[in-house]
Amino acid sequence: MNVTLPGGRIVRVPAGISAGELLARELPERASSFLAALLDGRPVDLATPLTTDAELAPLTFADRAGRDILEHSAAHLVAKALVATIPEARPTHGPPTEEGFFYDFEVRPLVPADLDAMRAAMDRSIEAREPFVRREISRAEANELFASNPHKLRYIAETPEGETISVYYTGAFVDLCRGPHVPDTGWLAGLHILGFSGLEREAGTDAPALQRVRGVAFPTRAELQAYLKLRAEAEARDHRAIGTKQELFLFLDETPGFPFWLPKGMVLVRELETYVREHLRRAGYAEVRTPLLFPQSVYETSGHWEMYREDMFVSELEGRTFGWKPMNCPGSMLIFRSRARSYRELPLRLAEFAPLHRYEASGTLHGLTRVRELVQDDAHLFLMEEQIDAELAVLLDWIREAFTTFRLEWSYELSTRPARFLGEVATWEKAEATLERALRASGVPYRVAAGEGGFYAPKIDIHVRDSLGRPWQTGTIQLDYQMPQRFGLQYQGADGQLHTPVVVHRTILGTWERFLGVFIEHCAGRFPPWLAPVQVRVLPVTDRHAEAARGLRDELASLGLRAEVASPEESLPKRVRGAELDRIPYTLVLGDREAEQGSVAVRVRGSKENRTMSRAEFSAYALDRVRRREYDP
């Protein structure tokens, strides 16, 4: 029997040797890292006997498939431990995920003490290095083995006729599973339960509520420790903590989901707006402001009343019903419709940065990244069909420019027609194809999210991640054929006929709130100089220099820099420390030496060294960094 190893080397072996034995023999120096194998490209247990000519390669934790196997094995151990702790628990399934794994159980609500018991049980199993043992069984045997677990019975029933049904034993615990697994539980020393939570009962069913246990797994405890350390560092970047520390924004119990922007946070918002408006000017937009409240009838026209009403704040006044706008589109539609329009006006690009209100479910609120009052860098483009491609290209360019400025990694998602939608399927398909064409033309990678479009249009979404790796949607580009029709929008074409325009709804940074929430975590509160609420802090060494320090501050302020003085009630080292902790980009020390020379000692954030510069040199340097919107000071 011939087995082809990685690199094309062929070895002749007796039939029946296990994949693990052969790999350990042929690749002894790396064998301790092998947790499973690829047999003809299919992941298998190391214990799998080789019976025919085949290609064989080892799998390690460094391989995506290997990682999945380790995580999935960890899920089995979690299930074993939970069933040992709560015997009436019914395991459902436990797949690997992007950042670890979970296992869902039908079980009473868990409490922290359950986790302690589970950890103890898992540690015993890991210590004992219990092997994962595969058995292939008949459908009848399987049905008998899992007779008390309706979930497993369902999986068995869903398994196509003719497919092998396998189970894995971990000690006395047995789970229905296709495999493969790591050889034994000794591999799971780096297993850590992150937490547990109840799952939403599937809507409209009387299915029992499930509990999810989430975890991560690494081949060694040291790797787990490294992961936990990174995670702790990420938690320290939490925008909610930084926002409190730097006095950027505030949330009060009385107003859940409604951020208060404090003076320093407001600087961030205004700088973002300025940045975005510069683009709007270049790209030919006009800015408008439309009402925050519209009567019900307008939302009936737009479709929001039918499709979005549950997420709206609604006010009853004098027997009429008003809704607080959750989106800017109705206002822009009404502007377009307010008079006869010519094709010569198109593309008509109307931007609006108005506060929007959305009644987000209480349990979904999350710092700045999920709020009930928000402002988008929003705009609506009224276009002729043949103008769409060019406009989309400009938008994708702007996205690249903006996210590059912030050094944020972003990804695209093309979201297609959802289950609840307005309009005709054919129109949707046309719009989806147009968006896909734009993405292809720009050469950026993207993912298709089937069925996740808005109710009125398919969209290209932009996603970024927070410090813990959780994805958040920021920008969105929606190609809408429905709303123009519903509002009866028309323009007169060159042919003298009336036509309905296409509307692109688009926001790029998304909302100031969410964008800043994510960006604060991205930069860990160390804002680029152009965004920093305080750009320069002047530290007079003693009282004698306070007057000069105030003069310098005023001089910098007159040049447009945000500067302040930290007067010498505290020691200089303490004020230097304070400036560093406040993440001030430039700290200027002014003492006798500097007073004599008309210079300043410049300390740049994050650098222990300081440079002496003339006042003019410093201001020219700082202003240049700010104007260029450099990322670092």
Next chain:
RNA sequence: GCCACUGUAGCUCAGUCGGCAGAGCGGCUGAUUCGUAAUCAGCAGGUCGGGGGUUCAAGUCCCUCCAGUGGCUCCA
């Protein structure tokens, strides 16, 4: 909205078995006049998230409401 957990000074957090409400930072006052990540001393600051209950006695136990956290669902 659903499940679990949490809520003590402006912030971060201690508070044992139900028995006098604490610390550090920050703030204020004073002293120090200081050269690149914490000078020293003193003082103020609390309806222990709100309401109800059990108890001789509740920050602590129970119920309930509110808010937050982690997930779920949803979404910019």
